Amino acid sequence: MKIDLHSHSTHSDGKESVEQIFQYAAEAGITTLALTDHDTTAGWAEARVEAAKHGITFVPGIEITTNHHGVSVHMLAYLPDASYEPLQRTLAEIRVNRGTRIERYVENLREHYKTLTMDAVRATLMEEGKSLGRPHIADAMAALNLVADRDEAFAGPLDKDAKFFVPSAGIDTVEAVKLIKASGGVSIMAHPMARESKKKDLVITEQHRENFTALIREGLDGFEVNHREVGNVARAWLTGLVEEFDLIVTGSSDYHGMGGKPNRLGERKTDLEMLKRIEAQATGSAIQWA
Ligand code: AMP
Ligand code: FE
Ligand code: FE
Ligand code: ZN
Numbered sequence: 001m002k003i004d005l006h007s008h009s010t011h012s013d014g015k016e017s018v019e020q021i022f023q024y025a026a027e028a029g030i031t032t033l034a035l036t037d038h039d040t041t042a043g044w045a046e047a048r049v050e051a052a053k054h055g056i057t058f059v060p061g062i063e064i065t066t067n068h069h070g071v072s073v074h075m076l077a078y079l080p081d082a083s084y085e086p087l088q089r090t091l092a093e094i095r096v097n098r099g100t101r102i103e104r105y106v107e108n109l110r111e112h113y114k115t116l117t118m119d120a121v122r123a124t125l126m127e128e129g130k131s132l133g134r135p136h137i138a139d140a141m142a143a144l145n146l147v148a149d150r151d152e153a154f155a156g157p158l159d160k161d162a163k164f165f166v167p168s169a170g171i172d173t174v175e176a177v178k179l180i181k182a183s184g185g186v187s188i189m190a191h192p193m194a195r196e197s198k199k200k201d202l203v204i205t206e207q208h209r210e211n212f213t214a215l216i217r218e219g220l221d222g223f224e225v226n227h228r229e230v231g232n233v234a235r236a237w238l239t240g241l242v243e244e245f246d247l248i249v250t251g252s253s254d255y256h257g258m259g260g261k262p263n264r265l266g267e268r269k270t271d272l273e274m275l276k277r278i279e280a281q282a283t284g285s286a287i288q289w290a
Pocket of ligand 3 (some may be wrong): 063074190191
């Protein structure tokens, strides 16, 4: 079994269509794949068709943009009911705010990169109404020869500490956990402490414990511990938390396609037992088993 529960298509900031992703997943021997585009369920219908074509089990998901005490937190929602109106209304609001944030970002960048325009950013999009993000600015800057690729953009002008930065537009993390539950879904924190893990000397504090246990009390179901951006210190501590509170633990690639991010399909995996726990807890939508 090769179970990969985190991937992105052209409906958000992935470089490949849903059709291409499932083609590559089949070639990579992936048995089970979740599509988890940022703040949208637009790719699910196509994913069901493509997964069936290749004999791959499909897990519907979303990666919801949230903020917890000023820290950007990505929250994976598995098997929510996509027809639940409050869920779609909130996702639509986040997508609008994503667009506004990118417009402000482009305004900031234009002080230095005069050829960059919002039209150039929109020209990189292959889907209508998709979730805009920094990667699309990166693609536009690459098309205008302002940077070589996404990596160079993120290491330079799009870095969080560069002067152009505009904070991301998400909902409160606790609100997201509750919304996922109300949608019949299961909430798993994506790549927990990824940003902090970049520090060589990460030290776990009482504040970390307070923040994380508060979310667990509010109903957070688990952590994506096995992800390339979760460092060893975070991983060891989170593994302890998972055992203490009997939570779900997942592993995934966070695939964004060739040229999207270096992450390759199936580079991290989830145990079948954990997928079964997600299925057992969810009431919103179903896994499409191959
Ligand atoms: P945003 O959501 O607009 O703040 O942008 C963050 C997104 O950019 C994440 O979801 C990642 O998919 C993507 N990302 C972060 N770092 C990189 C990178 N170095 N290269 C390509 N994409 C990246
Ligand atoms: Fe992304
Ligand atoms: Fe993420
Ligand atoms: Zn992701």
